Amino acid sequence: xxxxxRQDSRTVLDFxxxxxxxxxxxTIENVSFAVQKGDFLGIIGPNGAGKxxxxxxALGLExxxxxxxxxFGKKQADFSDWHRIGxxxxxxxxxxxxxxxxxxxxxxxxxxxxxxxxxxxxxxCAVKEALHxxxxxxxxxxxxxxxxxGQMQRAFLGRALVAKPDLLLLDEPTTGIDSQQQEKxxxxxxxxNKAGITIVxxxxxxxxxxxxxxxxxxxxxxxxxxxxxxxxxxxxxLPKAYGHAVHAITHDHEHGA
Amino acid sequence: MLELFSYTFIQxxxxxxxxxxxxxxxxxxxxxxxxxxFMTDGIAHASLAxxxxxxxxxADVLLVTGTVAFLAALGINRIREKMKISGDAAIGLLxxxxxxxxxxxxxxxxxxxxDLMSYLFxxxxxxxxxxxxxxxxxxxxxxxxxxxxxxQMFYIAFDEDSAKASGLPVSAINYxxxxxxxxxxxxxxxxxxxxxxxxxxxxxxxxxxxxxKDFTTTLVxxxxxxxxxxxxxxxxxxxxxVATGAAIALSSFALFLAxxxxxxxxx
Numbered sequence: 001x002x003x004x005x006r007q008d009s010r011t012v013l014d015f016x017x018x019x020x021x022x023x024x025x026x027t028i029e030n031v032s033f034a035v036q037k038g039d040f041l042g043i044i045g046p047n048g049a050g051k052x053x054x055x056x057x058a059l060g061l062e063x064x065x066x067x068x069x070x071x072f073g074k075k076q077a078d079f080s081d082w083h084r085i086g087x088x089x090x091x092x093x094x095x096x097x098x099x100x101x102x103x104x105x106x107x108x109x110x111x112x113x114x115x116x117x118x119x120x121x122x123x124x125c126a127v128k129e130a131l132h133x134x135x136x137x138x139x140x141x142x143x144x145x146x147x148x149x150g151q152m153q154r155a156f157l158g159r160a161l162v163a164k165p166d167l168l169l170l171d172e173p174t175t176g177i178d179s180q181q182q183e184k185x186x187x188x189x190x191x192x193n194k195a196g197i198t199i200v201x202x203x204x205x206x207x208x209x210x211x212x213x214x215x216x217x218x219x220x221x222x223x224x225x226x227x228x229x230x231x232x233x234x235x236x237x238l239p240k241a242y243g244h245a246v247h248a249i250t251h252d253h254e255h256g257a
Numbered sequence: 258m259l260e261l262f263s264y265t266f267i268q269x270x271x272x273x274x275x276x277x278x279x280x281x282x283x284x285x286x287x288x289x290x291x292x293x294x295f296m297t298d299g300i301a302h303a304s305l306a307x308x309x310x311x312x313x314x315x316a317d318v319l320l321v322t323g324t325v326a327f328l329a330a331l332g333i334n335r336i337r338e339k340m341k342i343s344g345d346a347a348i349g350l351l352x353x354x355x356x357x358x359x360x361x362x363x364x365x366x367x368x369x370x371x372d373l374m375s376y377l378f379x380x381x382x383x384x385x386x387x388x389x390x391x392x393x394x395x396x397x398x399x400x401x402x403x404x405x406x407x408x409q410m411f412y413i414a415f416d417e418d419s420a421k422a423s424g425l426p427v428s429a430i431n432y433x434x435x436x437x438x439x440x441x442x443x444x445x446x447x448x449x450x451x452x453x454x455x456x457x458x459x460x461x462x463x464x465x466x467x468x469x470k471d472f473t474t475t476l477v478x479x480x481x482x483x484x485x486x487x488x489x490x491x492x493x494x495x496x497x498x499v500a501t502g503a504a505i506a507l508s509s510f511a512l513f514l515a516x517x518x519x520x521x522x523x524x
Contacts, residue, residue, distance in 0.1 A: 108408070
């Protein structure tokens with residue numbers, strides 16, 4: 001991917017020559033790629049490939065050893081429009097007995113916004129809208145710990161959507177969810193992408209990815225492949241990145257971006 | 258029973274006790290949810306160093322103890338953040354240091370055990386007008402700060418990592434939170450004492466949590482349980498002639514048992 005192409009105004013996320021070491025061990029080496037507005041990008045790679053670390057670097061939770069990240073054209077350190085980014089982590093570590101309703105969890109996505117004690121009417125509408133989007137409007141008063149795994153992930157997606165983000169970062173959002181729930185989740189993501197939200201998703205599941213995304217990056221410390229999912233098998237990148245033969249059932253379809 | 262309220266010291270006790278009960282229960286809920294319950298005891302014990310220093314130097318006890326408790330609370334957060342030590346271990350580190358410093362200072366100042374009793378077990382009935390002023394001012398500061406930061410503190414208590422990822426200044430909010438806990442513990446010392454402070458900060462939120470409601474309702478219930486504990490404790494201590502701090506602690510526990518029973522009976 002050429003530098004000039006990465007710097008246009010449609011670039012929402014730009015990793016430029018990122019390297020990262022953990023306890024002296026390099027986990028990411030010279031990774032560069034950009035995400036354009038409207039992209040539905042999948043990141044695949046084996047365990048420990050540095051996929052989640054990339055998200056952490058983008059969100060400022062980890063500092064790269066070298067290289068830089070730009071969010072919506074601004075250096076990560078200078079970026080302040082965090083409501084433009086929605087993030088769903090791989091596993092939300094919370095106590096299932098935590099006294100929070102689904103509505104309150106979704107409303108956490110507005111914690112950046114000022115306001116004393118209660119939400120404004122406009123904020124309440126935004127929360128209801130986000131819960132409607134993820135199909136949980138009828139579960140709003142339920143405690144979060146009472147939801148199924150799939151519903152919980154949708155609630156966290158609702159939290160990420162409530163501030164109406166332009167970019168969604170999803171770290172293995174379907175882990176531990178049954179196939180039926182996974183399918184519902186995928187339909188929802190496709191709808192959100194068609195509505196104009198740029199999505200970057202990390203997953204282990206190559207088949208799942210190929211049905212969903214219009215661009216895929218294969219990562220294991222460094223980028224082995226960046227392109228359309230249908231081209232990944234013939235590129236020979238998968239066995240190189242995974243260190244063994246990997247068979248990917250890819251699905252050739254076009255997305256709106 | 259109305260004759261009880263004709264005494265100024267009882268009026269002061271009810272007024273101060275109600276304010277302290279509310280701030281303790283509200284902040285206490287965040288403490289319990291963040292699994293830092295040991296923290297109130299840690300700060301209370303560490304504040305003995307402040308009490309000892311104030312007695313030894315003949316300085317204002319609330320002011321010196323407040324400063325020490327505030328610094329101890331911030332110290333716990335700093336150790337937790339910078340040294341990557343868990344919250345309970347950081348508390349365990351500071352607790353004996355504060356307690357030991359207090360004992361050494363008291364030994365050097367030849368303080369009698371009588372001076373200490375009110376700080377160990379509280380003396381809500383001895384609250385003076387200036388104590389009350391102090392409690393009202395700092396209680397209002399704590400409540401306003403919680404009102405401003407409620408959404409953010411709720412998010413951090415639920416899932417600190419996601420709160421950081423959403424761009425919230427989690428570290429700064431944590432320092433404010435721990436500082437508020439330090440102030441609150443000192444205000445609670447006058448009511449319940451070092452040994453019983455958790456009766457106001459931990460038991461009411463635990464009682465509210467038994468009822469399995471959403472966060473806002475739990476917060477209100479927590480404050481209600483705290484107020485009820487103080488009121489029942491003061492009235493019981495007056496009529497039974499027992500120590501007020503202990504009566505408050507026991508009434509708080511009785512309410513916890515009642516809430517647990519209500520949960521079992523699905524009331």
